[in-house]
Amino acid sequence: MLKRIRWSLLFYTILGLGAAVGLVVLMGLIERKDAAQVCTSLKVNVEGKETFIDQEDISKMINNQFGNVVGKSLREIKLEDIEQAIEKLPYVSQAEIHMDMDGTVRVNVKQREVVLRVINSQGREFYVDTEGHKVPVTLKYVPRVLVANGNIKESYNKPLEEVETILVKDLVRIVEHVRGNELWENQIVQMYVNQDKDIELIPRVGKEVLLIGNADSLDSKLRRLELYYKNILPKVGTEAYSRINVKYGGQIICERREGWFMDSLQMKISMKN
Structure with missing residues (x-):
């Protein structure tokens, strides 16, 4: 009868049970140790x-609240x-916290990145971040x-609201479009x-204003403005025009300071040129 017993199976079964019991005991010891671990x-x-x-801001917040x-x-x-x-703070996009084996509590905070500052028609100010959320203005950092x-009607009621109007979304699109372009960033x-x-x-x-209308066809509009700076401005100087209008497709409309009219340098252009 004993010969029929599969001793190898019995051995591995006992070994597995022993390992499971040992793991449970070890986890219990680790849990008790972690619970007793003091923050250093x-x-x-x-x-x-x-x-x-x-x-310092984060440390103070933690100590004040907890x-x-x-x-x-x-x-x-x-x-x-x-x-x-921490993640509820309007300037924070993400936070992670953990404790090391030596008792050090480590807090890693990722800030929001803002791309635009808006002053609406009522004088309310806010930033817009890369995710399209409104971030409050602070005197600490500009x-x-x-x-x-x-004439911006976008309201601001509380931090981290999403941008609602097409107009402000267009403003953000313009900022993102010119980012990295040395000419337009400067x-x-x-x-x-x-x-x-x-x-x-x-x-x-x-001193001239550059009128683009909205954020549609930005590549075309900015190319026409570059043509103005390269081909027209050197001939007339910086005092000649009050406004350069590239709102309409294929056109550069130059408005003289003394009054609007079709100037000799105003042109309808083909983008092939």
């Missing part, structure tokens, strides 16, 4: 090119609650981004929305 320090790292917030974490056991520190509280003002210093809801670009060099 708090380290905060803030990522991103913006400086809306810094390590008490001083240093000296507390892991059981007392609500890591998930802290992480969620990022170097384009400012848009004028030349455009502001955007203005006039009474006709047309977008005007305010240049760094020259």
